[in-house]
Amino acid sequence: MPSGPRCPRSRPRSQPLESPVPRSGLPLPRAFNMPRYNPAHIEPRWQTYWEENETFKAPEMPAAEKVYVLDMFPYPSGEGLHVGHPEGYTATDIVCRFERMRDKSVLHPMGFDAFGLPAEEYAIKTNTPPRESTEKNIETFTRQLKMLGFSYDWSRVLATTDVEYFRWTQWIFLVLFDTWFDHEQQKGRPIGELPIPNDIQAEGEKSVRLYQDEHRLAFQADALVNWCPALGTVLANEEVIDGKSERGSHPVQRMPLRQWMLRITEYAERLEKELDDLSWPEGIKTMQREWIGRSTGAEVDFLIAPDVDFEPWQAERAKTGFPRKPGDDVLRVYTTRPDTLFGATYMVIAPEHPFVDRLTTDEQRDAVKDYCEQAAGKSDLDRTELAKEKTGVFSGSYAVNPVNGELIPIWVADYVLISYGTGAIMAVPGQDERDWEFAEVFGLPIIRTVQTPDDFDGKAYLEDGPAINSGFLNGLEVTEAKAKTIDWLASKALGQAKVNYKLRDWLFSRQRFWGEPFPILHELDESGQPNGLLRAVDPDDLPVDLPYLEDYKPHGRPEPPLGKAPDDWLYPVIDGKKYRRETNTMPQWAGSCWYFLRFIDNTNSEAFIDPEKEKAWMPVDLYIGGAEHAVLHLLYSRFWHKVLYDRGYVSTREPFQRLVNQGMILGEPQYHLSPAAYEASKERLSSLAITGVEAGSNEKATFVLKHGDGDLPEDRTEKRKGQLFLKDTDITLTARADKMAKSRGNVVNPDTIVRDYGADSLRLYEMFMGPLEGSMPWSMSGVNGVRNFLDRVWRVIVDQDAEALALSPSVEDVPPTEEQARVLHKTIKAVTHDIETLGFNTAIARMMEFVNFFTRESTRPKSALEQFVLLLSPFAPHIAEELWHLLGNGDTLAYEPWPTHDPSLLVEDTIEIPVQVLGKVRAKIQVSPEISKDDLIAAAKEAVAEWLEGKEIKKTIVVPGRMVNFVVR
RNA sequence: GCCGCCGUGGCGGAAUUGGCAGACGCGCUGGAUUUAGGAUCCAGUUCCUUAACGGAGUACAGGUUCAACUCCUGUCGGCGGCACCA
Structure with missing residues (x-):
């Protein structure tokens, strides 16, 4: 039995066509009342039918095998839907319609990722609440999505900005706040189960609470934010380009501010390892692995000299063991190459390292101070890309190399990052390019500890080879030498094996208005100042809604705009205690971390999801979206999901079983000139009525050539000797398809396409243009091509010359010939296989072949055409429904059984x-x-x-x- | 610099994974029908050479194989990601 609701008898009547709009050109007098294919007429009618009959409403619980197919939900921008959106949406829609016909219970929802900066910017500009513009945009998006005939269960629609939705986003934040990570069990556990050390316990309740706060997955720390004084606001990273604000190019300062962080690093290992079982593109998995950046090596303590002698210190150390946190007497480093320890000829600490002051001798103090100040003023970009030359300064202090007791100098240099490892390194120029470079600049000794091959004439040698100049390691290959060094260090309690990750904790707060408020209260002391203690809002008191603000203009301080909220919002009193609400808001990623769960149970007011429903529908079986979310969104939602899993709220370790990235749809190819070439030939161009529009930024800037209102047409160009020229000139052009952008004038609007060609044509075209995962240039004549195909489909069934809508006389209720049956069954087989493998372009090609064949047949068996219409229906549902109906069937075809092929009919005679x-x-x-x-x-x-x-x-x-x-x- | 993906007609792309390269569509050419076509139907369309036969060809240069778009090595070009992560 089909799992969805069946449709009642109220099938749509096909009405005589009124004033069909000719696709283009002159009106057709005779065609005026002819039953031509007219998507403008049939598409809205079927959309209404599906909506009124709730054709695609998913059952609460799966009635049969379940399939959860998810699109990455869009940000409802003011621009409206882009033709890029329907690509993935059509792909998932085809899969869903196909699976419904194969008797699966399909969950296919849609929603809106509606918090975010553009709405807030718009609010600042117009001083209207962002909710207003957001809701308007959602309305537009909804209209456009419905216009394309996607089979979403619209009763499950949600927006991350819905108060009833972010109530549960806040609730999940409280789960994170209530969780600490137990390393032994590799699992998040309730904060109440965190073991409290005795000394903390002894200090009293406040200490215990602070200790707990230090261990929560959601915690506060001072982090750098992008403060732009000119705009009077804090900017998101993506709003900062080359150290300047995206808007207006004002300088941006990095300044520390109390921030909320999420301890995603605790899950680094699981986030990496549990990628293995997912059916994701290998490229995406690789990107995530590299982002997590696991490396293995050792932590090593270097005694800071000459306060004490090395020998007795080492003996003492061997007794007490390797401490969890290094003391002041040592400099702890992380290295992936412990085998090269004998080649460590100096050490480097980051300018921000807490020991900088202590290690700096008086003679060096001024130099070090200058250097650190300089480093602080540099942006990350300056410190990396632009800094080809290594810089640094000697601290004046020395450390002892534990393997040979030698004194080595400690330098301060910004090529060492405070945020990775321990913020300090042992420098081994012989085996590290950066260290070699630095050693060359400052004349520091270089000792090779790996034998280079005879033909090696480079500098640092990074490859494998036998150890040399390395005492007890000599002769060992790198892998063995590493292991032996770690054993040796461990036996003397000087070091230990260590795994490190590049992944950083997630900076989770934004100084913006249009985001989820944190459900956190800061306790105030008598003088009204925060006393450092936190209080979570009681889950029963959720949601914490956004307050009403008089205006959204920046107030000129880096603190969040919610600081301007009315006092009754900002200063709640609970049990006689006064609190101040947290005024940061959550980043846009928050809402998208769990929306797929809420779709399953979107009206539940008791819980964020019903556990039974969660078990029944999760995980997402197919998730399609753009590759731009390869790392962040997918990593963040996996992280949240694992926390929810650890805390017993969801049943799967991973949310998205199969992931597919759709490619990008580029604009139609356009003709370009480089800025220099454009300047040089400007006058000649204008005499030819050609203008150029600057597009692209900086080194990638080009001029797109325009003629009149449109792009330079192809017939104004010519090819000579393999080069492209502007016709009758010596101006060479390049033709290229670019990302759609307003500035290039190559944006295609889905509304226009639907108006001129129909939604079915748009869907079909986007699927036919090439493989889903590739990026492909748009082509209007390609759209026309698939529209042509649909016209042919129509004509193979409908008599276009009749006065009224009627079947073509060629359509007869007769059994198919052997050849017709073979063509049909080959098509069934191919289309079925291609949908299963998401090979939509070839599926459409097979259907074109079918139609080409049957167009030539003078007798067309009705049964074969019916089967074909079913095959076509996931791709072009409106025309398929219409033809299905014309062929004499009632109801929608949405739950008709999917055709199956008979292998015995495929056999050819010869x-x-x-x-x-x-x-x-x-x-x-x-x-x-x-x-x-x-x-x-x-x-x-x-x-x-x-x-x-x-x-x-x-x-x-x-x-x-x-x-x-x-x-x- | 490092990692990943990709280079096939005039264009978008096919090729059961080592087995007839160019399916299907666009564009173009010719024909039929039509008062007309930017409609429809039919035929042709990788390149060179030809009356026919033939030859070359999947970025380039090699290799493995009876057989290579497909596998291996190197080079060039494009796209995406990361970028002092010790």
């Missing part, structure tokens, strides 16, 4: 076999598919007799049903 001699096709023979191997060889020999004459057949290769090849001499 097949063509190419016969090769020495790998070249010399003849083709017609044989029965059941021909014996010997007969086949005999027939093949005969066919290429002239090529075999006087030759000796050395070998005969027969691939049954495929080909024959004679190897001769």
Whole structure:
């Protein structure tokens, strides 16, 4: 039984067509009342039908095998839907319609990721609440999505900005706040189960609470934010380009501010390892792995000299063991190459390292101070990309290399990052390019500890080889030497094996208005100042709604705009205690971390999701979206999901079982000139009525050539000697398809396409233009091509010359001929297979072949056409419904059984076999598919007799049903 | 610099994963029908050469194989990501 609701008898009446709008050109007098294919007429009618009959409403619980198919939900921008959106949406829609017809219970929801900066910017500009513009945009998006005929269950729609939605986003934040990560169990656990050390316990309740706060997955820390004084606001990273604000190019300062962080690093190991079982593109998995950046090596403590002597210190250390946190007497480093310890000739600490002051000697103080100040003023960009030359300054102090007791100098340099490892390194110039460079600049000693090959003439040597100059390691290959060094260090309590990750904790707060408020209260002391203690809002008191603000203008301080909220919002009093609400808001990622869960149970007011429903529908079986979310969104939601899993709220470790990235749809190819070439030929161009529009930024800037209102047409260009020229000139052009952008004038609006060609054509075109995962240039004539196909589909069934809508006289209620049946069943087989593998472009090609064949048939069996219409329906649902109905069927076809092919009908009478001699096709023979191997060889020999004459057949290769090849001499 | 993906007609792209390269569509050419076509139907369309036969060809240069768009090595070009992560 189909799992969805069946549709009642109220099938749509096909009405006589009124004033069909000709696609283009002049009105057609005779065609005026002719039953032509008219999507503008049939598409809205079927959309209304589906909506009124709730055709695509998913059951609360799956009635059969479930399929959860999810699109990455869009940000409802003011621009409206982009033609890029429907690509993925059409792909998932095809899969869903297909699976429904295969009797699966399909969950296919849609929603809106509606918090975010553009709405807030708009609010600042117009001083209207962002909710207003957001809701308007959602309305537009909804209209556009419905216009494309997607089979979403609209009763499940949600927006991250819905108060009833972010109530549960806040609730999940409280789960994070209530969770600490137990390393032994590799699992998040309730904060109440966190073991409290005795000394903390002894200090009293406040200490215990602060200790807990330090261990929560959601915690506060001072982090750098992008403060732009000119704009008077804090900017998101993506609003900062090259150290300047995206808007207005004002300088941006990095300044520390109390921020909320999420301890995603605790889950680094699981986030990496549990990628293995997911059906995701390998490229995306690799990107996530690299982002997490796991590396293995060792932590090593270097005694800071000369306060104490090395020998006695080491003896003492061996007794007490390797401390969890290093003391002041040592400099702890992280290295992936412990085997090179004998080659460590100096050490480097980051300018922000807490020991900088202490290690700086008086003689060096001024130099070090200058250097650190300089480093602080540099942006990350300055410190990396632009800093080809290594810089640094000697601290004046030394440390002891634990393997040989030698004193090595400690330098301060910004090529060491405070945020990775321990913020300090042992420098091994012999085996590290950066250290080599630094050593060269400052004349520091270089010792090779890995034997270089004879032909090696480079600098640092990073490859494998036997250890040299390394005492007890000499002769060992890198891997063994690493292990032996770690053992040696561990036995003396000087170091230990260590795994490190590049992944940083997630800076989770934004100083913006249009985001989820944190459900956190800061306790105030008598003087009204925060006393450092936090209080979570009681889950029963959720949601914490956004307050009403008089205006959204920046107030000129880096603190969040919610600081301007009315006092009754900002200063709640609970049990006589006064609190101040947290005024940061959550980033846009928050809402998208769990929306797929809420779709399953979007009206639940008792819980964020019903556990039974969660078990029944999760995980998402197919998730399609753009590759731009390869890392962040997908990593963040996996992280949240694992926390919810650890805390027992969801049943799967991973949310998205199968992920597919759709490619980008580029604009139509346009003709470009480089800025220099454009300047040089500006006058000549204008005399030809050609103008250029600047597009792209900086080094990628080009001029897009325009003629009149549109792009430069192709016939104004010519190719000479393999180069493209502007016609009758020596101006060379380049043709290229670019990302759609307003500035290039190559944006295609879905509304226009639907108006001119129909939604079915748009859907079909986007699927036909190429493989889903590739990026492809738009082509209007391509759209016209698929529209043409749909016209042919229509005509193969409908009599276009009749006065009223009627079947073509060629359509008869007769059984198909053997050949017709074969064509049909081949099509069924191919289309089914192609949908399963998301090969939509080839599926459409097969259907075109079907139509080409049946167009030529003067008798077209109705049954075959019905089967075909079912095959077409996931791709072009409106025309399919209409034709299904015209063929005499009631109801929607949405739950008709998917056609299956009969293999016995695929067998051909004769097949063509190419016969090769020495790998070249010399003849083709017609044989029965059941021909014996010997007969086949005999027939093949005969066919290429002239090529075999006087030759000796050395070998005969027969691939049954495929080909024959004679190897001769 | 490092990692990943990709280079096939005039264009978008096919090729059962080593077995007839160019399916299907666009564009173009010719024909039929039509008062007309930017409609429809039919045929052709990788390149070179030809009356026919033939030859070359999947970025380039090699290799493995009876057989390579497909596998291997190197080079060039494009796209995306990361970028002092010790």
